[in-house]
Amino acid sequence: MSSPTNLHLYILAAPLVAAFVLNLLGRLSRRWVMPLTLGPLVFSTAGSLMLLARVLKEGGFSYTVGNWTPPYGIELLVDPLSAMMLVLISGIALTATFSALPWVEREHPGSEHLFFTLYLILIAGLMGLVLTADAFNLYVLLEITSITTYGLIAMGKGRAPLASFNYIIMGSIGACFYLLGIGYLYILTGSLNMADMAAIIKTLPQGPALATAFAFAIVGLWVKMAFFPLHGWLPNAYSLAPTAAGLLFAPLMTKVTIYLMIRVILNVFTPEYVFYSHPLVQSGVVWAAAIAIVCASSLALGQRDLRRMLTYILIAEVGYMVGGFWLANSQGMTGAILHIFNDAVMTLCLFLAAAAIASRTGSLSFDNLKGLYRTMPVTMAAFTVGAFSIIGVPPTCGFFSKWYLLQGAVQAGQWGFLAALLFSSLVNAIMFFRIIELAYFTDDGEAHHGGHHHGDDHHAPVAEAPLPMLAPLVVTAAALLVIGLGTGPIVSAIRLTLPKFL
Secondary structure: OOOOOOHHHHHHHHHHHHHHHHHHHOOOOHHHHHHHHHHHHHHHHHHHHHHHHHHHHHOOEEEEHHHOOOOOOOEEEEOHHHHHHHHHHHHHHHHHHHHHHHHHHHHOOOOHHHHHHHHHHHHHHHHHHHHEOEHHHHHHHHHHHHHHHHHHHHOOOOOHHHHHHHHHHHHHHHHHHHHHHHHHHHHHHOOOEHHHHHHHHOOOOOOHHHHHHHHHHHHHHHHHHOOOOOOOOHHHHHHHOOHHHHHHHHHHHHHHHHHHHHHHHHHHHOHHHHHHOOHHHHHHHHHHHHHHHHHHHHHHHOOOEHHHHHHHHHHHHHHHHHHHHHOOOHHHHHHHHHHHHHHHHHHHHHHHHHHHHHHHHOOOEHHHHOOHHHHOHHHHHHHHHHHHHHHOOOOOHHHHHHHHHHHHHHHHOOHHHHHHHHHHHHHHHHHHHHHHHHHHHOOOOOOOOOOOOOOOOOOOOOOOOOHHHHHHHHHHHHHHHHHHHOHHHHHHHHHOOOOOOO
16 A cells, blocks of 8 residues: 555654754753754654544555655555554653653753763664564664764763673674674565565565574674673663663663664564574473563562662563563564563663752662652552552553463463563562652661651651653653553454454
């Protein structure tokens, strides 16, 4: 179907053009930073919502850039899943930016325009990734997002440049693996268009060349998404990055890469080849995901810094989504894709809460969390909602995606993955209730003496984070409940993109 609208191009172009203009005008005056950052994101968010409504009503469509017919030209694909991802990226970016603006002003005075130039290019790259239907263009956009990420991390203090360098090494390895896989596919098919490649692959013998191409491409994406044990770069990169950058990285980077894995499997190699031609590989990946969940959750349990603990939870959540999709049944795939959206919002909520706490305490060490329910009640209430969603407490959205994943595991007979999901939820409950105990029952003066204060026994002045940090946190916490209660329509939209034989 030919495109009836160019709206998706305007959504993609808005942050990209704004980055160029901001880099010029931001040098002249800092007053340009806020409107040139927020304005394009407001436009992209509104446009994404309009595009999603149109796609759900009229169906998806493809768009050929420059009117060059595929497979020779670059094709963009707008279907329910990619339209939903556009809404997710633009909405998360807009919400995070409200909190990011004061942090950039505090951490990078005089360089705000440079920070947000990279920031907007990163957002445009993420949008391009979810739209492209060209395998090589996907590589180019993946590298654009990676390069901007390296730069943003390197703007952090202390050991952040070293963390960025380690990320460069691992990210380059992942990109090379993916590019090698696509190179093999190009030799086999003579095409880089995803739909064209999928049609040709169905006619090819299932030999070692095709298996090698698939292995390289998937392992490359696993490195990029920090799938355990290929996760070594992520904890330092995300915990040492500037606070404003972490607010964007944590909710989106791994989730978009998981979306790319799903897109490559569905639109290039096809589920028949990936899941049913190699059942041992399919089962092995589910077991690898189960191990990833258990190991990452255990590592999170040993952390004594809130943001670092959240990075290991993030790695465990990657195992949720990879394992869920590789269950290769409708319930598991639905749960994995739903968890992309739910986990993005949950992660944003917790990182916004961590940023708000850091703005008042200066550190996210557990020792600095004592008494926060009295001094920052709104922040900690939102944090509690985010924690309950990560644990999987209804009616938060985290419960519903975990429920689908559990059903998928039972349907597939993958009891190891089922046990890993339950183990992770239990560990998350232990970790977050430990923080709640510190923040509610303990104050700084009695932490080491076993004393407890309850309710109104201790009166401390309320000192919430500034409104630009607090407002997006409250909105995000409320969204966790709204998305949870509105799971039905989201699941219906997700199932429009799943293979019909599931």
